[in-house]
Amino acid sequence: MSQTSSSTSVEQLLARITAGTERLLQEATPDGxxxxxxxxxxxxxxxxxxxxxxxxxDFERLPDAVEVSALPxxxxxxxVPNAIREHDPDLALDLSAIRDVIHLRGLWNAVDLVDFLRELRQLKSELEDVLGPDAFGSSGDSEAAAEIRKFADEVKPDATNAALQQEAKEGAKAARKGVIDGHSKxxxxYESTQRGPGYAGRKPVSNNPTAVSSVPYGPLPASVSTRVSTVPTSVRxxxxxxxxRIYSRRWKTAGRTE
Structure with missing residues (x-):
C-alpha cells in the first residue's frame, strides 16, 4: 500500500467516525x-x-522514521497468546529496543512538532472531559509504558531543538519566497531587454544605432558548473x-516547488 493511500485511509476512517458520532448525537437529541x-x-x-x-x-514521510527491519x-x-488471555501487553512486547526502530531525524521531518504538541494538549483536555480529570494521573506498572516514557524523556531535548529549527525554517521560507519573486521579476x-534586433539580442531597443547593451547575453550555458553546487545539501x-538549495537554472523552477 502506498503512503498516499495510507494517508487517505486514515482520513476516510476519521470521516466515518465523525459521521457516526454526529449521527449518534442527532439520534439522541429527541428523547435522550x-x-x-x-x-x-x-x-x-x-x-x-x-x-x-x-x-x-506528514504520512508520506513518516516511513522514513521507522526502521522496518527492527520491528520484529x-x-x-x-x-502473544498469553498477552491476549491475561490482558497484559508486557507478555508480548519488548520496547526496550524502540530506540533502534525510530530514526529521530526522519520523525522530526515528518511531524510539525509545535502544532503537534499544541494539538496533543488539546486532545488530552478533551479526553479528560470524557474520562475524568484523573484519566492520566496513574502511570501504571506496564513495562511497555515505562519504556515509552523513558524513550520520550530521552528524546525531549532533541525534540525541543528540532521544534525551534522548524520554526526558523518556516521563517526562512517566507524570506526565501520574497527572494524568489524578486529574482523572477x-x-x-532581463528577457525584455533582449528583444531588440541586431547581434543576437546584444543590441538594445534604442534610436542610437551605435548603442550596445552591457547586459551579458543569455541564457546560461548548459555546463556542469551551472547544474551542480558544491554547497552541502544538509546543515551539520x-x-x-x-x-x-537554489542555484543557476533552479531559479526558474524554485517558485513552483516551494
Whole structure:
C-alpha cells in the first residue's frame, strides 16, 4: 500500500467516525437524556481533536522514521497468546529496543512538532472531559509504558531543538519566497531587454544605432558548473532537513516547488 493511500485511509476512517458520532448525537437529541447528549458531544470533540492532531503528521514521510527491519524485535510472538488471555501487553512486547526502530531525524521531518504538541494538549483536555480529570494521573506498572516514557524523556531535548529549527525554517521560507519573486521579476526584466534586433539580442531597443547593451547575453550555458553546487545539501548538526538549495537554472523552477 502506498503512503498516499495510507494517508487517505486514515482520513476516510476519521470521516466515518465523525459521521457516526454526529449521527449518534442527532439520534439522541429527541428523547435522550442531557447526560447522554453531553457525552456524545464530548466524544465528537475528541474525534475532531484526533483529526487535528493527525493533520500535523506528514504520512508520506513518516516511513522514513521507522526502521522496518527492527520491528520484529519489539514483539515476542510466543507471548502473544498469553498477552491476549491475561490482558497484559508486557507478555508480548519488548520496547526496550524502540530506540533502534525510530530514526529521530526522519520523525522530526515528518511531524510539525509545535502544532503537534499544541494539538496533543488539546486532545488530552478533551479526553479528560470524557474520562475524568484523573484519566492520566496513574502511570501504571506496564513495562511497555515505562519504556515509552523513558524513550520520550530521552528524546525531549532533541525534540525541543528540532521544534525551534522548524520554526526558523518556516521563517526562512517566507524570506526565501520574497527572494524568489524578486529574482523572477529580474529575469522578466532581463528577457525584455533582449528583444531588440541586431547581434543576437546584444543590441538594445534604442534610436542610437551605435548603442550596445552591457547586459551579458543569455541564457546560461548548459555546463556542469551551472547544474551542480558544491554547497552541502544538509546543515551539520541540524535535526531537520534543510531547504533545497537554489542555484543557476533552479531559479526558474524554485517558485513552483516551494
Amino acid at each position: 437524556s442531557d447526560e447522554t447528549r453531553a457525552t456524545i458531544a464530548e466524544l465528537l470533540d475528541v474525534v475532531e481533536e484526533v483529526d487535528d492532531l493527525l493533520e500535523t503528521i 524485535d519489539l514483539v515476542k510472538l510466543d507471548g 529580474f529575469e522578466d526584466l 548538526h541540524a535535526k531537520i532537513d534543510a531547504l533545497p
